[in-house]
Amino acid sequence: MTKAPKVQGYKGSAGGWGSLKGISRIERSQKAGPSVLDTLRQLNKPGGTMCTSCAWVKSEKPKPFEFCENGAKATLWDLTTDRCSPEFFARHTVSELAMWSDYELEMEGRLTHPMRYEPEVDRYVPTSWEEAFKAIGAKLRTLDPKGVTFYASGKAALEPSYLYAIFARMYGHNNLPDSSNMCHETTSVALKKVVGSPVGTCQMEDFEHCDAIFYMGQNPGTNSPRILHPLQKAVKRGCKIVVFNPLKEKALTEFRSPQNPLQMTFGKATKMSQLYLQVRPGGDIAALMGTMKRVLERDEEAKARGSRRVLDTAFLEQHTNGLESLLEKLAATNWDELEEASGVTRAEMEAAGDIYADATKVIGIYGMGLTQHVHGNQAIGMLVNLLLLGGNMGRQGAGCSPIRGHSNVQGQRTVGITEKVALAPVAKYREVLDLETPQEDGHTTVEFLEALLAGTNTGFIGLGGNLARAIPDHDRVYPAWRNMELTVHVATKLNKTHCMPGKEAWLLPCLVRAEEDIQATGNQWVSMEDSFSHVSASKGKRKPASEHLMSETAIICEIAKATLDPNPKWQWDAWRGDYARIRDLIARTYPDQFYEMNTRMHEPSGFYRGNPAHERIWKTESGKAEFTTPSVLNACGIRGNPGGMHLVTLRSNDQFNTTIYGFSDRLRGLEGNRMIVLVSPEEMARLGLHEYQQVSLVTEVDDNIERRVSGLSVRAYDLPKGAVVGYFPELNPLVPLWYHDELAKVPASKGIPVRIEP
Structure with a gap:
């Protein structure tokens, strides 16, 4: 061996x-x-x-x-000083650029001029804004609106997002997928089902009062480092953090605050987690079930002694529904099953249960390690089950806190970017804008890709992002992408998606948030919503990278004007000239949450738009918080690879979504190469692999399509049995388009069944 x-x-x-x-x-x-x-x-x-x-x-x-x-x-x-100018595009065909890496393309710097794709020479060539808007509007008028997709990356502020959503509906469709469809749509669906709110229930002050945090499937060191400061404060006052994650991430083991010169220079790093359960991919459902079995045991012991109960019986009776079914499932599931499905021991699960039982105020935090599974919605349901047992929902120091990625992805959904008619403010659109919303649901990102493969999606407008890289099943989807009649990209830097132009294609450069946005009434404020449902103001003050740039808001207004017939209530010039008028529209459309928006958004931490579940008002079918009973023990699901290996894709320390800043994954001790596959030393020995051996990963599903990524270098890493780890988006070709959360259709990128071939 x-x-x-x-x-x-x-x-x-x-x-x-x-x-x-x-x-x-x-x-x-x-x-x-x-x-x-x-x-x-x-x-x-x-x-x-x-x-x-x-x-x-x-x-x-x-x-x-x-x-x-x-x-x-x-x-x-x-704010780079590098520029991607028309001269650069004159030197390179699009076919040539399509062979460049994500990193190489973005390193060329900021886009400076609007560009039009010229198929005859296979190049982007400079154009005028007037020509671009006129041509895009004319083309959109020839297309069936139901075959056109308006995608949003999650970065655009509330003002352009609101206009983008109404533009799509004025045009005639609800095809408004955004980056939520790739990550936290599972949250929106699962939390809505069980507590009646599609977003987290916690507020910042809850972190000052909790005495236990269950932290699941999220790496703050790479994805959200600012959360480490309140976590560190919580730990220092005695709060215990229990982590469930296949990888032992450095930020959840020890942290040294850059805000603290003394700790930086002389002090010891803070030990962050009390207990770290390295679950196998998808093992969170079983691990949480084991935790709950121990909680129930502790409650029975307390009941027998006549001491404080672990279960909040008054809360359970008044505020919850469905507990009996869950209790029956827990009683019927033995520890051997839970150990096998979770990848952790009974002792570890019981230790997690003891920490929960000893706490009085518990917060549950999670990321895409829960959402990106076939049964991700059930994993979220299990975390909520655990919180509900102790009444840890809707009170100080307790609740559920999903960690979102893009800075305004939650806010975009709030102001109308949704494919679901039921979630759109249909009556208010009619009243405020004389807008009749199309009655047919639009498509999610997965459904957009299915339409693309079927040849029925003929147009695409991308408000930021690099969607073609973020999606699954690259080898199937890429050939179809260029068959669209129209592709339009609003962007700041060149990326791989721009290198797959449609028959007509436009590249429209926009301002970044830190730059001045000068319109008719001066430099404009915009607003964003954070993970705690607070809406805050933002203003850019840097000089734009080019005098030819336009804001996202201005670009949307001009395309809409060129596309739509006039309506006296559709005041695109006025909205472009004064963003306060857009906020007045938002306030009229959502009066309960956004009243006096123009004033309130300037409060020091923004204004809180409210969350019924935070107040223990449950907007569910039963009017109560719902316990759910899992149908599986592992979130990878029956489509997975029972007993085999599952791939977890992740981001490096030098990465934000598809943007690659460099090749250092410092916090994991990995440098210089993104084409790697991490495997435990024990699994390497079992498979006869050696360090730096070249291998291929092959998707292990039976759908008569081979999905393979070759040229990967094996590295040894501390992982549980059956886990394989590699980078997003390089390994996205291994994710079948149909392999997604059963309810939300989020690609199941944290549990892809694979085999390793030398």
Whole structure:
């Protein structure tokens, strides 16, 4: 048998000097200049610019620096001095650029001019804004609206997002997928079903009062470093963090705060987690069931002693429904089944149950490790089940807190970017805008891709993002992408999706959030919604990268004007000239949540738009919070690879979604190559693999389609049995289009059945 290799990891802690070095390296590569420091100093502060990275909350009492490593990198990336000009496109065909990597394309810098694709020479050529809008509008008028998709990446502010949603419906469709469809739509569906709210129930102050946090399937060091500060404070006052995650992520084991000079220089790193359960892919359902079995045992023991009950019986009786069915399922499931499905031991699950039982206020946090599974909705339901047992929902120091990625992805859904008619403010559209909403549901991202393969989706407008890279099943979808009659991309930098133009294709460069947005009434404010449902103001103050750039809001207004017949209530010129008028529209459309929006958004931490579940008002069918009974023990589902290996795709420390800043995954001790596959030393020995061996990953499903990624280098890593790990989006070709959450249709990228071939 081959000797198991030694795992090499990162010796430092999350945060600390490593974080500052990472920021410095990106600053040097982007040459943003000294003035970028002014932008960073004002980031996430009143009167400043909201970060374009994650959707973490703006503090009411900001610290001197209210940004993290990822936020700084995103800002530096936006404010690069490199320019992707018409001269660059004159030197390269689109076919040539399609062979470049994501990193190489974005390293060319900011787009400077509107560009039109010229098929005869296979190049993007410069055009005027007037020509672009006129041609796009004319083409849209010839297409069947139901065959056109308006995609939003999750970064655009509330003002352009609201206009984008009404433009689509004025045009004649509800095809409004956004990046939620790729990540947290499972949250929107699952939480809506069980607590009546599609978003998290916690507020920032809850983190000051909780005494236990169950942290599942999310890596804050890479994806949301600003959350580490309240987590560190919670730990220091005695809160215990229990982690469920296949990888032992550095940020959840130890953290050194860059905001604390003493800890940075002399102090010890803070130990973050009390207990770390390395579940196998999809193993969260079974691990939570084991935790609950122990909680129920502890409750029976307390009941027998006459001491404080673990279960909140008054809450359960008054506020919940469906508990009996869950209890029967837990009693009927033995520990051997739970150990096999979860990949962790009974003792570990019982230890998690003990921490829960000893706590009085518990928060549940999760990310895409729960949402991106075939049965992701059931995994979320199980976490909510655990919280409900102790009444840890809708009270101080307790609740459910999903961590969102893009800075305004939650807000876009709030103001109408949804494919579901039932979630659109149909009556208000009619009253405020004289708009009759199409009555047919639009399509999700997966359904858009299915229509693309069927040849029925003929047009695409992308409001930011790099969707073609983020989607599953690349090898099937890519050939169909270029068959569309029209593709339009509103973008800041060149990416791979732009290199798959339709028969008519336009590249429209826009401002970044940190840049001035000068319209008829001056420099404009915009607004964003964070993960806690707070809406905050943001204003850019940097000079634009090019005099030819337009704002996302202005671009939407001009395309809409060129496409739609006039209506006296559709005042595109007025809306473009004064964004306060758009906010007045939002307030009239959503009066209960957005009243006095123009004033309230300037409050220090923004305004809270409310959440009924936070007040223990359950907007469910029963009028109560719903317990759910799982039909499976592992979220990978029956379509998976029972007893075999499952691939988890993830992002590196030098990455934001599909944007690759560099090739350092510092917090995992991995450098220089993204074409890698991580396997435990024990699995490597079992399979006869050796370190740095070249292998292929092949999807292990029976649908008569071979999905393979070759040229991968094997690396040893601390992982549970059956887990294989590699990078998104390089391994997206292995995800079948049909392999998604059963309710939300989110691609199941955290549990792909695979085999390794030398």
